Amino acid sequence: MCDAAPHVLETLPPEQAFRAFLQQLVEHSAASRSTAVALKAVRDLGSPVFVRARASMIETIGRLMTATVATGAIRADVTPLLFDGLRDTTTAPR
Secondary structure (H helix, E strand, O other): OOOHHHHHHHHHHHHHHHHHHHHHHHHHHHHHHHHHHHHHHHHOOOOHHHHHHHHHHHHHHHHHHHHHHHHHHOOOOOHHHHHHHHHHOOOOOO
């Protein structure tokens, strides 16, 4: 997903690119909910793979947000770390 973000940002206006990326993120999270529970256990061990993946996701969201903030479509005081807190919603009990 992170690798596709620059292409989306090149082909769509920033606000649409950011929206499309977040929609894809939500759909991916919902589709892999059962896998997410197992992966959370591994992630919580501090695996370098998950550390790099988290950093990549925050960087990607940051790039999309910076472009979108520049258009005035979103507030400048929201940070990519807000979305980092949402990752546990896919593994939370129903």
